[in-house]
Amino acid sequence: MRRTVPAVLLTVALLGTAACTQTKSGSGGGDSGGPVKIGLVTKTDTNPYFVKLRESAKAHGQTKGAEVIAVAGKFDGDNEGQVAAIENLVQQGVKGILITPSNSTGILGALKQAKEKGVLVIALDTETDPKDAVDATYATNNVTAGELEGKYIKATLGTTPPRLLMMDGTPGGTVDEQRHRGFLQGMGLKDGDPAIIGAAPTNGDQNKAQAAMENLLQRDATVNAVYTLNEPAARGAVAALTAKGLAGKVAVGSIDGGCQGVADVKAGKYLATVMQFPKKMAEQGVDAVVAFAKDGTKPAGFQDTGAQLITDKPLPGLDSKDTTWGAQNCWG
Amino acid sequence: MTAPALQARGLVKRYGRVTAIDGADFDLLPGEVLAVVGDNGAGKSSLIKALSGALVPDEGTVLLDGVETHFHSPLDARHAGIETVHQTLALAPAMDIATNLFLGREIRRTGPLGSVLRLLDRGAMRQQAQEQLDALGIETVQHIGQLVETLSGGQRQAVAVARAAMFGRKMVIMDEPTAALGVKESGQVLDLIRRIRDRGLPVVLISHDMPQVFEIADRIHVHRLGRRAAVVRPADATMSQVVSLMTGALRPGDPDAPPNLVDT
Amino acid sequence: MSVTEKAAPSLRNRSAEAFLHNPALGPLAALLVAIVVFSVTTSTFLTVDNLSLVVQQSLVVATLALGQTLIVLTGGIDLANAAIMVLGTMVLAKLVIGGSSSVVALVAGFLVCAALGAVSGGLVTWLNLPPFIVTLGMLTVVLAAGRLYSEGNSFPVTDNLLGVLGEGGYLFGQIRVTHGMTLAVVMFAVTWYALTRTAWGRHVYALGNDPEAARLTGIHVGRTRFSVYLVAGVIYAFAAWQALGRIPNADPNAFQTGNLDSITAVVIGGTSLFGGRGSVLGTVVGALIVAVLRSGLTQAGIDSLYQDVATGVLVIAAVAFDQIVRRRSR
Numbered sequence: 001m002r003r004t005v006p007a008v009l010l011t012v013a014l015l016g017t018a019a020c021t022q023t024k025s026g027s028g029g030g031d032s033g034g035p036v037k038i039g040l041v042t043k044t045d046t047n048p049y050f051v052k053l054r055e056s057a058k059a060h061g062q063t064k065g066a067e068v069i070a071v072a073g074k075f076d077g078d079n080e081g082q083v084a085a086i087e088n089l090v091q092q093g094v095k096g097i098l099i100t101p102s103n104s105t106g107i108l109g110a111l112k113q114a115k116e117k118g119v120l121v122i123a124l125d126t127e128t129d130p131k132d133a134v135d136a137t138y139a140t141n142n143v144t145a146g147e148l149e150g151k152y153i154k155a156t157l158g159t160t161p162p163r164l165l166m167m168d169g170t171p172g173g174t175v176d177e178q179r180h181r182g183f184l185q186g187m188g189l190k191d192g193d194p195a196i197i198g199a200a201p202t203n204g205d206q207n208k209a210q211a212a213m214e215n216l217l218q219r220d221a222t223v224n225a226v227y228t229l230n231e232p233a234a235r236g237a238v239a240a241l242t243a244k245g246l247a248g249k250v251a252v253g254s255i256d257g258g259c260q261g262v263a264d265v266k267a268g269k270y271l272a273t274v275m276q277f278p279k280k281m282a283e284q285g286v287d288a289v290v291a292f293a294k295d296g297t298k299p300a301g302f303q304d305t306g307a308q309l310i311t312d313k314p315l316p317g318l319d320s321k322d323t324t325w326g327a328q329n330c331w332g
Numbered sequence: 333m334t335a336p337a338l339q340a341r342g343l344v345k346r347y348g349r350v351t352a353i354d355g356a357d358f359d360l361l362p363g364e365v366l367a368v369v370g371d372n373g374a375g376k377s378s379l380i381k382a383l384s385g386a387l388v389p390d391e392g393t394v395l396l397d398g399v400e401t402h403f404h405s406p407l408d409a410r411h412a413g414i415e416t417v418h419q420t421l422a423l424a425p426a427m428d429i430a431t432n433l434f435l436g437r438e439i440r441r442t443g444p445l446g447s448v449l450r451l452l453d454r455g456a457m458r459q460q461a462q463e464q465l466d467a468l469g470i471e472t473v474q475h476i477g478q479l480v481e482t483l484s485g486g487q488r489q490a491v492a493v494a495r496a497a498m499f500g501r502k503m504v505i506m507d508e509p510t511a512a513l514g515v516k517e518s519g520q521v522l523d524l525i526r527r528i529r530d531r532g533l534p535v536v537l538i539s540h541d542m543p544q545v546f547e548i549a550d551r552i553h554v555h556r557l558g559r560r561a562a563v564v565r566p567a568d569a570t571m572s573q574v575v576s577l578m579t580g581a582l583r584p585g586d587p588d589a590p591p592n593l594v595d596t
Numbered sequence: 597m598s599v600t601e602k603a604a605p606s607l608r609n610r611s612a613e614a615f616l617h618n619p620a621l622g623p624l625a626a627l628l629v630a631i632v633v634f635s636v637t638t639s640t641f642l643t644v645d646n647l648s649l650v651v652q653q654s655l656v657v658a659t660l661a662l663g664q665t666l667i668v669l670t671g672g673i674d675l676a677n678a679a680i681m682v683l684g685t686m687v688l689a690k691l692v693i694g695g696s697s698s699v700v701a702l703v704a705g706f707l708v709c710a711a712l713g714a715v716s717g718g719l720v721t722w723l724n725l726p727p728f729i730v731t732l733g734m735l736t737v738v739l740a741a742g743r744l745y746s747e748g749n750s751f752p753v754t755d756n757l758l759g760v761l762g763e764g765g766y767l768f769g770q771i772r773v774t775h776g777m778t779l780a781v782v783m784f785a786v787t788w789y790a791l792t793r794t795a796w797g798r799h800v801y802a803l804g805n806d807p808e809a810a811r812l813t814g815i816h817v818g819r820t821r822f823s824v825y826l827v828a829g830v831i832y833a834f835a836a837w838q839a840l841g842r843i844p845n846a847d848p849n850a851f852q853t854g855n856l857d858s859i860t861a862v863v864i865g866g867t868s869l870f871g872g873r874g875s876v877l878g879t880v881v882g883a884l885i886v887a888v889l890r891s892g893l894t895q896a897g898i899d900s901l902y903q904d905v906a907t908g909v910l911v912i913a914a915v916a917f918d919q920i921v922r923r924r925s926r
Contacts, residue, residue: 045900067897071894074853079847080839083842084890091641092897172748435815437813450796451794
């Protein structure tokens, strides 16, 4: 018995906190009046991108009288965690779910069930496959974003034939594949082109990117252009290039538009980044669910929330903004 | 003299240059308590390990009831009916008394429940465990379902001794059974040893506690420098004589030495 | 020995004491309290639908935790269990996609998982390496093997037999019961029986209590330890099957924290990481507590980071209780 008592007390204490928070946010549960409940399911809780998404959604929700419940997977690719989150949110009676789907094919079943129960489902940032598994998608067009990066690098190289290293993301990831494809389009290259002297998965992680770049350079240091899937990967790649004495001699581009990334561009660590706008995704998503709750209008299709090239070395023919503008509009 | 229950002749065990057993002899008579005493490093534990199968001697013979026997593992010795109560007791603390008594020797149900489903006969084991404790007069434990970790040191010792007595058909070896116990609990363990002897099971008792040895032993085996130095009867000797034999200050042939029961 | 009078133990006393000694009791009480609190504070938690859902959500981790329980009872730990399971899902999915019959795929999946369990067990048992190190190494190797085997792809599963554990019917026309739930109940019952009603189970506990003592009592310590890892491997294959029933997609990146989740369930369930103490009932309860907290806190509108805080606190609390109990017993 002596084991039981503290266990019970602890649980009561934990759940007491839960109950208090609930009272404070004033949700009554169910459909009977009260604020519109919106579930936000992100890939993880750790990436500043998702933090921005969450904070923007919460802040915007408050101005619209909606309550945003944020739940996340534990790691990139945590299908099980996202499925459980969707199920729990549906049980709770949310009007709509905004989700950055972890693995596009992994969670379709849960999303379908949510839709069947009359919940509006909007994908943020990442498309599902097939796309109509959700009612609408608010995202960066990642092919466009990749293409912008590719065009810029191509323009920077000018007539010099490219010697390209590619810092990819997670094998099989949708975003990864789209950015990769877009970039090569922008460069006017195809997969398998001999100009691509190496590629490695980085999982978008700085440490992995650095190690991957170090290893690739060990093999072939004639590189003059580097594609990076996101800014952490760019930082890792630049660190490895710097150690080899190649900093500034290689055209490095990136995608994301995080505040640190904009600062990196300003500091000249890499030439350009393509900014995406999680705040817009979150706000438009919240607006859509609120509208749906009010009169049942459903958004549809793919809504591009835009991609903007950020660089302090603008090149003719490419629309770009400088890092000052970037710093004002960045996330994270 | 009656035929020994266990007899060893000329046991030798070397580890590299170190000789742990140097031509040791050993005799255990039926129904006796034989104390084995010796200074630290005299090779008592090596001798006992050789008798309980924990080490295989390089030379020498072991006769069990007059039959030459070779133990290659403690399990061999156990199968031959030699049980050892280790100093560590070898009990599983989070399991109850009955479970510990039958650990490694569980009884299964008869019929397909036992042979196919491997179902244990917990009732039979509990009952036999209780009978064993009763027979040995171990009454301080409340019931055989008590967890060993809730028992006192003396009670745990009693459980380990009861297990040895239950399965020992030829002899029981006890390694320092009272070393960790208080006066009262030591006395209770000595009572237990007497009861086991009274059942006709010979007991080998390894002990440092000279008063205790003189209280309970029928004969005392003095071990020194890897071999048997002497065997004396407590009635014939004083404690200081035995200690002198252990240290070598006194030799078996000396005029003031107690009568030695064996040739050395 | 004869000073104290003999207390004749009544049967009722004995079972009452056994009940109070059951290490699953604390977690069970915590689970009930959690359910009551969520039922009171949210209008959506205590519904038949939701309770069925919570059980479905806990199935894969609970099955992983079942294998983990066996290993933890011997004083070991398995960091590779989820990786083995994920590789299992890919073997199942890829074989079926490649045209094998689902039965062949299942057999192959079970063989692969059992073999990997046996490798861990063999290294721990016969090379006498620490389980933490062995399974850490296995984790890395198996993860990489999974990625090599899948070439980074994930494999959607449409096969009936492989997805069958997610199917099911309604009990009393109301309660959704999947075949996965039924299988889990059977598996837990069988494991409970093996642990508490057979000599093998007693030897597993004895091994975790004190391996030297177990050896001295004549238990085949090596054989028993190895068998535990082998059985755990088979259980991970069942977990792989359960995982495909829940999400019909074999993904090399899935369940990256499955090993820790299973340890969490085992520890919250009152099984001691030092070995020799614990029960499968506790593990069931531990897995359910995690799922109940996640579901209930979401429905109370609590963000997931705070849910993680709650789970983490529970783990530490559970281990603290274990320590206190152990200290008192000395």
